[in-house]
Amino acid sequence: MTSSTSKAMEMKEASALQKRRGGSARAARGLLYLVTAIQGLCNQLLPSSFKVLESNLGLTPASLGMIAMAQAFFQSIAGPVWASLVDRGMSRKFVLVAGCMGWGLIAILLGCIGQLHIILLLRCLNGVALASLGPVAQSLVADITEPEQVGLVFGLLQFSMALGQGICATVLTSFSEERLSLGSIHLHGWQASFIGVGGLSILVAVAVVFFMAEFRNEEQENESSTSAQGAISEIRKEFTLLFSYFTIPSFLVILVQGMFGCIPWTAMSFLTMWFQYIGMSNAASGVLITMQIFASGVGGIVGGIVGDVLARSWSPFRGRPLAAQVSILSGLVLISWIFIKVPKTPDSFSAYAWLNILFGLTATWAGVACNQVVLLEVVTPNNRARISALLNCLNGAVAAVLGGPVVGFLAEMYGYRSPAKGTSISDLSKAERVSNLDALTTALLQASVPPWILTLACFSFLYWTYEKDVDKTRKEKAASTL
Missing domain, CATH: 1.20.1250.20 (MFS general substrate transporter like domains)
Incomplete structure (x- = not known):
């Protein structure tokens, strides 16, 4: 077999392998x-x-x-x-x-x-x-x-x-x-x-x-062969790195605002139940929640574009915090309008539908327009995954503890009385339904509005910390390449 024939066969096999990998x-x-x-x-x-x-x-x-x-x-x-x-x-x-x-x-x-x-x-x-x-x-x-x-x-x-x-x-x-x-x-x-x-x-x-x-890569193979002693050393390094993130002012700002900002979103798990207490059918309640979910997905794309445009055309270090604050303010106004201004009757379905869509489109920008981008820029590339995991862990834990349970406890404190086992909302008297609806509304408002006001205030600190932290990170990267 000639060398040219052998080379052609190798190229053919490589092409077939790449094609199989692409299909996989x-x-x-x-x-x-x-x-x-x-x-x-x-x-x-x-x-x-x-x-x-x-x-x-x-x-x-x-x-x-x-x-x-x-x-x-x-x-x-x-x-x-x-x-x-x-x-x-x-x-x-x-x-x-x-x-x-x-x-x-x-x-x-x-x-x-x-x-x-x-x-x-x-x-x-x-x-x-x-x-x-x-x-x-x-x-x-x-x-x-x-x-x-x-x-x-x-x-x-x-x-x-x-x-x-x-x-x-x-x-x-x-x-x-x-x-x-x-x-x-x-x-x-x-x-x-x-x-x-x-x-x-x-x-x-x-x-x-x-x-x-x-699918495996070389770095994973190396990690999997780490000795027990090496693993202990790596764990110590991980904890040292995790604690070092708390010295970054912008990370602390995003962490604190996230602890407040996640509470309302967790509390929204009661929104389906709230629509049902208004008198919406199960199907109508499901449609309203579905509208908000899909609108939130689109809102993430819109928020990313808004953050990029403001950072590029206005200020690279103030545009993104501003986009987040506009989003939080929109959420505050719309959720207050939903719970307070719209008549709580099934006839208000159209109003709730439009408000839910607007809420999903505008109240969901903070993460994609600001937080995720800031976290990419205030640490070196080899720390990006760790700092994101730490943020999600702490924010998620706080939201879990202070979101749904707070709504439940507040609702009962304001007079909510659960139907007896085996009965439904329709079996309650009108006075009981109205009392439960009022208690649930008050609880949802208190679990949403105050945390978002604090979130809105927290984002203001990024106007002072963001640029300084990015400059510090750039200097560290430049020093490490010397």
Whole structure:
């Protein structure tokens, strides 16, 4: 065989290998979109079934808030653990399968169990399982996507999540109180939905096992071979780095504003229930929430563009904080208008629909227009993932503890009385429904307006800290290259 023939065969084999890898990457992205959509379904199961869980299981707003807190809290603190395992070489495919299989099995169990203490335990485990997707997606996308398409892939992942949440909000809310009979088995609609989503999650996990290739890189191989002594040393370095972030003023500003700003979004898990107390049908309530979810997805894109334009055309260090403040102010005005000004009757559906859409389009800019970009610029490149994980962990934990539970406790403090077990909102007298609606409205306002006012004020400090921190980071990068 001549050298030219051999070279041609090698080139042909290399081309075939690249083609197979490209096909594997496309399949992996498709499965990642699918898993993300399933996680969106799972995330929305609880908020979309608050009302029926209250009537069927006798749960109070305080206990519903506690359930939401348990899942959100454990999801927040488990994220950095999954990220560490992935970065140190654990198979990302295995983590994805384990997470998807885990939250699927838990969803099935949640559809079969009615005791509060068991639900709390399962929700904690569900939070741990749900936390696995973020680190895998963040790590895997870079290896299966061309550099010029990374932004598009992340956008499609965000859309997939919103799609799953929107479908769940529409279908489950309208279907939750139906009764199903399968021979001698009788199920409520919400139970069938939990079991169905759980089964779908398991099927998707099986699809990942058979159709997703394993993608590994050299850095992961090196990390996975680290000795025990080296691992202890690395853990010490990690903690030293984590504590060093608290010396960066801009990080502290974003951290504190996030602790306040996340509370209203967590409290919004009661919004479906609030619409139902107004007298909206389950289907109408689901449609309103779906509108807000999809509008929020589009709002993220709008916010990113606004932040870029203000930073480029007005001020690179003041444009982004201003975009965030405009967004927070819009959210304050619109949420106050929703809870205070619009007549609380089913006839106000159109008004609530337009306000929900405007709220989603304008109140969701802070993260993409300001926070994420600032965090990229105030630390060196090898610290970006760590500082983002730390921020999400702390903000998520605070929001979990002070969001849903605060609404539940405040509502009961202002006179909310849960319907007796086995009864629904329609079984309450008009006076009882109005009293509960007023209590829930007051609780939602107090869990939304004061935190967002504090968030609005916190962003002002970035006008002084942002530029100084960026200059300091640039000097550190320049010094490290000498």
